[in-house]
Amino acid sequence: MRWLRQSHRNFSLSKKRMIKPETKYWNLKEIDTETVDALASDLNETQLLTSVLYNRGIRTPYQARRFLQPSLDDLTDSMLLNHMPEAVERCLRAYENGESILIFGDNDVDGVTSTTLLYQFFEYIGANVRYFLPRRKEDGHGFNDDTLRAAFQAGKPNLLITVDCGMSGHKEVEMLKSIDIDTLIVDHHTAMGTVPDTTILNPKMPDDKFPYKDLAAVGVVFHLVESLVKAAQSRGIYIKIGKPVPELHDMLDLVCLGTIADVVPLLGENRMFVSVGLDVIRKRKRSGIAALLSDVGADEHFITERTICYRLAPRINAAGRMGDPNECVQLLTAYEFSTAQTIAQSLENYNHMRQNAEATMINEATAMAQQQLLEGRKILVIAKEDWQQGILGIISSRILDKFYKPTVVISVNDGKGRGSARSPEGFSILDAFASCEDILDDFGGHHSAAGLNIAADKIDELSQRLEKYAAHALNTTNAPKRSLDIDAEASLGQLLKLWQNKYLEQLGPFGTANKEPTFLVRNVRPVLIKRLNHIYARVKIRQEAITTNILVPTGVLPDVVQGMTLDFVLTPKYAPFKDIPEFILLAVRRPEDDEMRKS
DSSP states (O other): OHHHHHHTSOOOOOGGGOOOOOOOEEEEOOOOHHHHHHHHHHHTOOHHHHHHHHHTTOOSHHHHHHHHSOOGGGOOOGGGSTTHHHHHHHHHHHHHTTOEEEEEEOSSHHHHHHHHHHHHHHHHTTOEEEEEOOOHHHHOSSSSHHHHHHHGGGOOOSEEEEESOOSOOHHHHHHHHHTTOEEEEEOOSOOOSSOOSSEEEOTTSTTOOOSOOOOOHHHHHHHHHHHHHHHHHHTTHHHHHTOOOOOGGGGHHHHHHHHHHTTOOOSHHHHHHHHHHHHHHHTTOSHHHHHHHHHTTOOGGGOOHHHIIIIIHHHHHHHHHHSOTHHHHHHHHOSSHHHHHHHHHHHHHHHHHHHHHHHHHHHHHHHHHHHHHHTTOSSEEEEEETOOGGGHHHHHHHHHHHHOSOEEEEEEETTEEEEEEEOOTTOOHHHHHHTTGGGOSEEEEOSSEEEEEEEGGGHHHHHHHHHHHHHHHTOTTTOOOOEEEEOEEOOHHHHHHHHHTTHHHHHOSOBTTBOOOOEEEEEEEEEEEEEOSSSEEEEEEEETTEEEEEEEETTTGGGOOTTOOEEEEEEEOOOTTOOSOOEEEEEEEOGGGOOOEEO
């Protein structure tokens, strides 16, 4: 097999043959000055701030208010989701009849938080409920015959609810029907081909009227729980059990965690979930989250979306990749802090295992990618035996970030390949997989991130067919190009004012579709350079009479020449309650090298 022979080559390539990452284009976004000025006047804000809002799709004061002051009051009517009444009725009928309910979740953070949220509602009202998240090594991965067999070892349920498990379980749902098990699917993935014939809650279904299509699975689950809470109240269930109506606000820590970890756009309802949810997380009401925060040494005053993305989420994901994801649900449902601490330490151990495996795999995968790029490949298909399946997604993301090519990373075990893929904006890896559907065992996911199963002896054919597909889709006119989007041009003085007035805090939380704002500052002179560590240098810069310090990543530092006049792209470093302004240099060039394009 070609992929197997390739994996055993000597990849010590010479420096001359090494493929360097593509240079980013500077993309200064165009704005409608009249709209931006009017918005600045209506909001009594600066044009610089409203330029950033304009680039986030904000055009009116009402939209700006919802963006800058997100509130649970802005929650969309959950009944707009197709089949919500049927889903609520089936869930509460199972509760009232004493039927057994099994929540079957995916093993990533979105699946863990979705499972926890729904499980805790049913547990609160005293339902006969349990949960199951498949362990990769022991049970397999995904929603299929093998994992269902493992899930049913503790008994068959009357109602099975899948959360974040994809839309490709047609055969499995029919099998469940044959043994009198009802299935409710709660999901957010794009459906490819025939969908299971059962009740489905998914805003991405073609005929769904729900306005926000980009919810994480935990966001869809929240809407289900919100509807269940109201329906249970109208049926007098809380009076019967002698408990108060659950507080939806207190559930948003889970929704925030899953939404950030699943890298969905932080606009609209997702932004509300994360903004309000971060406030709940900072209060450490949930023992499991408090234990994780304590384990990573996080101060509640400095807990931001970055804390979730880079410190909490990797530890929860590590359990699903290296061990038992059910431990994560145990963590998030723990009442005693001491119990949560013990589980948090177990997750920390899984995370160390993940880091060690990742370091080895990324080196091997990078070498293989280099070889394929030298061969002129448009899409990278990298396969090797016995790679750790749980971190394939991380590896494909790293290769994409490095080379900006669609990337498929496959681990082969016992003649079967499991793969994870990532693609740049403008190329649908899901559509690419669909073009090879006849040789895949199954596939699913999103247009920018997807997974597949394939027989090992079909990998070479897959590689060839994907390359042919990509060569056609990625021609010279529409090939994705790596770009650095710039929100606005600003003076150094304007940026300092932006910081002093706390405008940056209003623009957060940051993430996909709401990146940290970026600003072009022209004719800047570095006057003092001091190396801090292997990651950053601190550089004092001057523009006319204004000076400030910025952080410069060491990879950019060689282009920063003391005393030379340069153009910088800066982003403010978001640190709540920090008094001293600080900016990070993203890119630098000489003024005469103005090849900026506008969009």
